[in-house]
Amino acid sequence: MSPSPTPAISSHWPRHRAGATLRIDLDAIAANYRLVRDRVGPRTTCAAVVKADAYGLGLAQVAPALQRAGADHFYVAHLEEGIALRPHVTATTRIFVLHGPLPGTEEEFVAHGLTPVLNSAEQIAGWRALARQQEKVLPAVVQLDTGMSRFGLSMDDVRAIADDADLLAGIEPTLVISHLACADTPHNPANARQRARLLEMAALLPAAPLALSASSGIFLGPEYHFDMVRPGAALYGIAPNEDAPNPLRPVVRLSARILQVRDIAAGDGVGYGLTYRAPGPRRIATIGAGYADGCLRQGASQGAAWFGTTRLPILGRISMDSITIDITDVPAGQLGPDMAVDLLGPQHDVDAAARAAGTIGYEILTSLGHRYHRTYVAGG
Numbered sequence: 252m253s254p255s256p257t258p259a260i261s262s263h264w265p266r267h268r269a270g271a272t273l274r275i276d277l278d279a280i281a282a283n284y285r286l287v288r289d290r291v292g293p294r295t296t297c298a299a300v301v302k303a304d305a306y307g308l309g310l311a312q313v314a315p316a317l318q319r320a321g322a323d324h325f326y327v328a329h330l331e332e333g334i335a336l337r338p339h340v341t342a343t344t345r346i347f348v349l350h351g352p353l354p355g356t357e358e359e360f361v362a363h364g365l366t367p368v369l370n371s372a373e374q375i376a377g378w379r380a381l382a383r384q385q386e387k388v389l390p391a392v393v394q395l396d397t398g399m400s401r402f403g404l405s406m407d408d409v410r411a412i413a414d415d416a417d418l419l420a421g422i423e424p425t426l427v428i429s430h431l432a433c434a435d436t437p438h439n440p441a442n443a444r445q446r447a448r449l450l451e452m453a454a455l456l457p458a459a460p461l462a463l464s465a466s467s468g469i470f471l472g473p474e475y476h477f478d479m480v481r482p483g484a485a486l487y488g489i490a491p492n493e494d495a496p497n498p499l500r501p502v503v504r505l506s507a508r509i510l511q512v513r514d515i516a517a518g519d520g521v522g523y524g525l526t527y528r529a530p531g532p533r534r535i536a537t538i539g540a541g542y543a544d545g546c547l548r549q550g551a552s553q554g555a556a557w558f559g560t561t562r563l564p565i566l567g568r569i570s571m572d573s574i575t576i577d578i579t580d581v582p583a584g585q586l587g588p589d590m591a592v593d594l595l596g597p598q599h600d601v602d603a604a605a606r607a608a609g610t611i612g613y614e615i616l617t618s619l620g621h622r623y624h625r626t627y628v629a630g631g
């Protein structure tokens with residue numbers, strides 16, 4: 252499929268009706284996909300994880316952009332997410348549902364062309380029962396718990412299958428996966444332990460391609476690539492670890508509108524609880540995004556907006572719909588009502604915002620609110 256140039260697409264309401272604009276760069280997402288795919292090489296399939304509305308960035312826009320970049324295998328968490336994704340990708344595109352079928356939902360997987368990840372003996376039994384009922388062989392991914400204790404078959408479950416092949420009757424395991432708990436800390440010995448455990452457990456099962464790594468695992472090196480990788484965060488520009496410069500392109504820019512500017516005097520308080528007191532005269536601005544838009548309250552004390560390269564510290568508490576910032580350092584006349592400052596952008600990426608808020612980039616992205624004017628940039 253050759254990507255045809257698409258102009259910038261805007262969704263939701265017009266810019267002038269919103270307090271802030273979220274610009275999502277689909278070309279950067281595509282470039283990040285290609286960077287990861289090139290890193291793992293042609294023998295490893297590079298899938299794309301688009302759960303949680305493509306990490307808050309918009310499944311309907313992001314999934315087709317990833318498909319144009321070459322992705323043909325997608326992961327979501329829930330059945331509903333898989334059903335929502337189906338119309339946005341080609342009919343032959345594989346969609347894997349990480350949480351697998353809840354009891355009684357197996358037929359919906361088949362009806363919507365979704366491949367479940369089977370995480371337990373119960374899910375295997377449910378899938379086996381449907382295969383028997385439909386008199387078909389049904390493909391599935393099998394997940395193994397190699398040490399994270401979250402999802403997947405235990406060693407006892409795997410031994411039971413090794414002892415009784417009928418437990419997989421009617422099921423074609425097209426892929427065996429596991430998930431790393433500590434991949435963002437490259438020197439953590441848990442990574443190698445989980446890798447060894449995957450090989451040990453998979454050896455007891457029918458031969459199938461293997462997959463272990465999400466974004467951070469990919470950057471641990473080729474021995475973690477196996478037959479498929481499943482990046483999510485990396486596609487959206489989040490750094491794989493803190494040990495190396497981020498090789499990925501930033502994807503989002505969040506610009507909030509200045510709603511009011513005022514000059515305050517020494518001793519004046521700002522915001523709920525008056526937790527900020529001006530130590531001297533200050534020029535301050537109130538901007539149109541708040542915690543209801545995903546600007547985490549915990550991020551207030553270390554947080555900032557940016558005007559070009561000028562850092563504008565957040566003052567006091569973050570409100571539901573607004574944030575007050577210190578613009579004293581901007582020369583008079585340069586910044587006024589209706590102009591915009593960046594909350595996420597070139598000077599302050601998702602990882603920096605996360606550090607300021609004491610969280611991770613994943614939470615910054617998936618918290619992004621639904622009141623922004625959203626602009627998707629593609630074909631640039």
Ligand SMILES: *Cc1c(COP(=O)(O)O)cnc(C)c1O
Binds near residue numbers: 482483
């Ligand atoms: C969310 C998730 C991924 C993607 O992880 P990233 O760190 O965002 O790349 C991959 N595999 C599983 C099982 C997941 O839950």
